[in-house]
Amino acid sequence: MEHTPAEMMVVAAARRLSNDDVCFVGIGLPSAACNLARLSHAPDITLIYESGTIGTQPDVLPLSIGDGELCETALTTVSVPEIFRYWLQGGRISIGFLGAAQIDRFANLNTTVIGNYRSPRVRLPGAGGAPEIATFCKETLIIMRHSLRGMPKKVDFVTSLGFGHDGQERDRLGIATRGPSLVITDLCIMRPSPEDNELQVTSIHPGVIPKQIVERTSWPIRFCAELEETPFPTPKELADLRNLYLRTESVTGRNT
């Protein structure tokens, strides 16, 4: 079955999630990947949204982190101070799932400004829950489209810490969590290198050639020695994802 790069990205991200995960879900691509996992191979995964909904099971993709269905289908809904204090800071979340406008070679994320903070060229929405998700989940997954603008050598603003500007900032700050373990784009999968935490390509999606990745990354991107090809989306994975999008469109009238 034919698939789009965007479908490959969401499917590859969903594969990484399992029944045992307790996942703090960002809106957009992370939410699509987490719900695809829940509706296919990981029905018992626990999804938590920052609106305080724990163990939520929406039938369609929410537009916002606080859509009514998230609360109606949740095991329980707690206050926003509680979700951040007891559950996130308290160390109860295994995986944080984030997107960003920019990511750099040490997986630092920018969702704040393009350009200078005081007089920005583009004012982005800001931090939301991300700075603490990035440091208190046991590990974080990042999903975003691969582009030159989105993959600068150094982000304009570190909203959420990856490994800092030299790859060693987590150690210096005494942060015990693992940090970004996987970056999934529409071209490839990247992981921090075991030597210096710089992102390197570990798996290329089918039909993508390395040159495309090089041309859409602002730093000289490295490819690991045992480079893999990401397995094609299976017919079932594609069907599950498309059904989720179709259901969302028919229930909400929204273009997904």
Added chain:
Amino acid sequence: MEFTSLSKAIKRYVRDGDTVAMEGFTHLIPFAAAHEIIRQGKKDLALVRMTPDIIYDQLIGTGCARKITFSWGGNPGVGSLHRLRDAVENGWPHPIELEEHSHAGMANAYAAGAAGLPCATFRGYLGSDLPKFNPNIRFIPCPFTGETLTVIPSIQPDVTVIHAQRADRQGNVLIEGIVGVQKEAALAAQRTVVTVEEIVEDLNASSPNSIVLPGWTIDAIVEAPGGARPSYAHGYYQRNNAFYQEWDSIATERADFIQWIQANVERGR
């Protein structure tokens, strides 16, 4: 506590120059009250809200705000808040001051405010650039372990405005569903104004642990059915996601925005 009209409540309890928190995390956003603030032309407000959302886009675009304290300033699931961006990027209708936090920071600051503390202590902003630009984010050593902890001032608004499902005749208020930070924001404030879907004989709380704000913690209650639209009221009506998407085109250009405000806010509803 008094039962009153929306115009009297805003006139009496929201003053020019006030620090105003209008909370509701995606759910129960007090739009009717915000529109009354716009109609009364309140000025120089220091607006506090975790997710400014369309509601503060409207207050910023109509010139009510001098400062915004926030943690995520987008149109959820849609994109930018164009009026917020126009104020920050181009100073229209006038420049605004930003105090920028993370959700964890704001949530902790409200909880500290409700607890009567001067500051919130937690772990946050580690490795982020936010503390470089927000002098209110500081770090102290834990006196017991030596660990570096984050402190920010508590949020104690002059007035908090929230929307809730219902109040009873004694003015006790029930909040259900995604409860956000409304309880903390209300208890942290000097004055609290609550708009409700309806005023009833019996609150019919679904559990003895439901969130109920006693009438004696509230200054004014206003019956404002539909007062959270286009956000939603759990048990009453759903979020108007289509409007959130439409807002993107309404707010992109100044002229379209002004026209929308004139047609939908200035002329009442």
